[in-house]
Amino acid sequence: xxxxxxxxxxxxxxxxxxxxxxxxxxxxxxxxxxxxxxxxxxxxxxxxxxxxxxxxxxxxxxxxxxxxxxxxxxxxxxxxxxxxxxxxxxxxxxxxxxxxxxxxxxxxxxxxxxxxxxxxxxxxxxxxxxxxxxxxxxxxxxxxxxxxxxxxxxxxxxxxxxxxxxxxxxxxxxxxxxxxxxxxxxxxxxxxxxxxxxxxxxxxxxxxxxxxxxxxxxxxxxxxxxxxxxxxxxxxxxxxxxxxxxxxxxxxxxxx
Amino acid sequence: xxxxxxxxxxxxxxxxxxxxxxxxxxxxxxxxxxxxxxxxxxxxxxxxxxxxxxxxxxxxxxxxxxxxxxxxxxxxxxxxxxxxxxxxxxxxxxxxxxxxxxxxxxxxxxxxxxxxxxxxxxxxxxxxxxxxxxxxxxxxxxxxxxxxxxxxxxxxxxxxxxxxxxxxxxxxxxxxxxxxxxxxxxxxxxxxxxxxxxxxxxxxxxxxxxxxxxxxxxxxxxxxxxxxxxxxxxxxxxxxxxxxxxxxxxxxxxxxxxxxxxxxxxxxxxxxxxxxxxxxx
Numbered sequence: 001x002x003x004x005x006x007x008x009x010x011x012x013x014x015x016x017x018x019x020x021x022x023x024x025x026x027x028x029x030x031x032x033x034x035x036x037x038x039x040x041x042x043x044x045x046x047x048x049x050x051x052x053x054x055x056x057x058x059x060x061x062x063x064x065x066x067x068x069x070x071x072x073x074x075x076x077x078x079x080x081x082x083x084x085x086x087x088x089x090x091x092x093x094x095x096x097x098x099x100x101x102x103x104x105x106x107x108x109x110x111x112x113x114x115x116x117x118x119x120x121x122x123x124x125x126x127x128x129x130x131x132x133x134x135x136x137x138x139x140x141x142x143x144x145x146x147x148x149x150x151x152x153x154x155x156x157x158x159x160x161x162x163x164x165x166x167x168x169x170x171x172x173x174x175x176x177x178x179x180x181x182x183x184x185x186x187x188x189x190x191x192x193x194x195x196x197x198x199x200x201x202x203x204x205x206x207x208x209x210x211x212x213x214x215x216x217x218x219x220x221x222x223x224x225x226x227x228x229x230x231x232x233x234x235x236x237x238x239x240x241x242x243x244x245x246x247x248x249x250x251x252x253x254x255x256x
Numbered sequence: 257x258x259x260x261x262x263x264x265x266x267x268x269x270x271x272x273x274x275x276x277x278x279x280x281x282x283x284x285x286x287x288x289x290x291x292x293x294x295x296x297x298x299x300x301x302x303x304x305x306x307x308x309x310x311x312x313x314x315x316x317x318x319x320x321x322x323x324x325x326x327x328x329x330x331x332x333x334x335x336x337x338x339x340x341x342x343x344x345x346x347x348x349x350x351x352x353x354x355x356x357x358x359x360x361x362x363x364x365x366x367x368x369x370x371x372x373x374x375x376x377x378x379x380x381x382x383x384x385x386x387x388x389x390x391x392x393x394x395x396x397x398x399x400x401x402x403x404x405x406x407x408x409x410x411x412x413x414x415x416x417x418x419x420x421x422x423x424x425x426x427x428x429x430x431x432x433x434x435x436x437x438x439x440x441x442x443x444x445x446x447x448x449x450x451x452x453x454x455x456x457x458x459x460x461x462x463x464x465x466x467x468x469x470x471x472x473x474x475x476x477x478x479x480x481x482x483x484x485x486x487x488x489x490x491x492x493x494x495x496x497x498x499x500x501x502x503x504x505x506x507x508x509x510x511x512x513x514x515x516x517x518x519x520x521x522x523x524x525x526x527x528x529x530x531x532x533x534x535x536x537x
Binding site: 062064082084086087088090092094096097098099107108110111112139140141159 | 434439444452459533534
């Protein structure tokens with residue numbers, strides 16, 4: 001019993017998932033009958049051109065949007081709305097400006113009814129983990145973009161999610177910070193053993209982090225593609241295999 | 257010779273920190289004087305002009321008595337004269353009205369800001385009331401509530417209700433929807449979202465409303481007391497003018513100005529304490 005549960009932790013099954021938007025009286029298919037299984041503890045990265053539905057897919061998985069048709073099951077249970085086993089990291093850090101770093105990181109635990117002392121101890125651990133130990137009492141306006149995003153990551157980790165959903169979490173950061181944060185995300189993913197589903201438009205980021213890359217097509221008559229990334233970790237951005245895979249992905253977008 | 261000089265001054269700076277210190281102290285004092293001059297220089301010039309304008313012959317002292325006479329009248333009025341009683345009455349009127357406006361405006365604004373339909377329904381009426389001068393309605397209030405305290409307090413309450421109400425509604429509506437969504441992701445329910453996200457997010461706007469309402473309350477207080485009262489600082493301004501007690505008249509005006517300043521700084525101080533996170537506050 002417990003063995004099966006352990007095996008199921010953070011497993012996602014997507015069946016015939018469809019979603020359309022109406023824009024200026026025109027129906028736009030964003031997702032059309034998507035099937036996908038995401039393994040427990042896997043890092044799946046979703047890429048695709050703008051309007052390919054990658055953020056929509058993530059928001060459906062988060063329970064923030066409803067699909068028109070199809071199902072999403074997490075550990076065998078259908079998804080209905082947000083859930084305690086999932087945490088979301090958005091493109092913006094979404095910190096509460098009137099709370100300190102420490103108070104922001106305890107936010108999720110506060111809502112789950114943890115005592116103040118326990119929540120703070122737990123939060124401090126994750127603030128250390130993201131390297132912001134000296135900034136626990138700072139206010140968000142005093143932080144740089146990268147630091148603020150790390151606070152958001154710490155806040156998501158405190159609630160011990162089985163699945164971490166990240167919507168272009170590094171999209172707004174400068175190139176140097178971005179690379180440092182990719183390394184950090186990779187380390188956190190390994191240490192916390194969570195299922196990580198990340199949306200990005202950065203192909204290098206996708207290859208650096210992913211076990212598998214899901215490429216969502218812009219033209220919906222084409223099927224989505226799944227690409228295995230069988231490179232040893234930690235990954236070397238300049239290695240021949242890495243570069244070859246990046247070329248392959250670029251070709252997917254007709255950019256080669 | 258020169259090298260020795262440099263060395264000795266270096267040594268002085270190193271072991272005896274005194275010369276460097278007095279230098280720093282002097283610079284700081286100078287900077288303080290400079291800051292004060294920038295901040296209060298024009299104010300002091302205005303006071304001096306007022307005080308000596310009559311004596312120098314470009315102000316008519318019969319109409320505008322020197323500042324020192326006004327200050328003396330203010331002191332006498334507050335210690336043994338009519339201003340002490342007037343001030344108490346005025347503070348009570350404005351205080352009760354402002355308190356009631358706040359007690360009704362903030363909760364009502366919080367609810368209306370959260371319920372778009374309710375807000376849409378009531379908004380046209382609110383806009384109409386807001387644009388109708390409370391002073392124009394004062395005769396109506398007198399007819400309905402009599403010439404006594406109630407109509408005076410009510411007209412002040414009425415006028416100061418709208419700034420705080422509208423600011424609170426605006427504050428609630430302007431709270432970042434992305435923060436609300438974030439709270440939802442962590443499982444927060446409506447009431448928790450309200451308490452932990454919406455309310456603190458609206459606080460800066462609520463304070464803007466409080467300051468506007470306080471200013472309005474004092475403005476209406478004076479108007480109401482000038483129109484139909486026989487006590488109060490606003491009444492005293494008119495009364496002193498009728499009786500040609502011009503120092504007392506100016507003393508009353510200065511008292512009202514000080515009241516406004518004190519209220520504004522009190523609310524600002526409270527805001528600074530409550531919104532330390534907000535650099536703009």
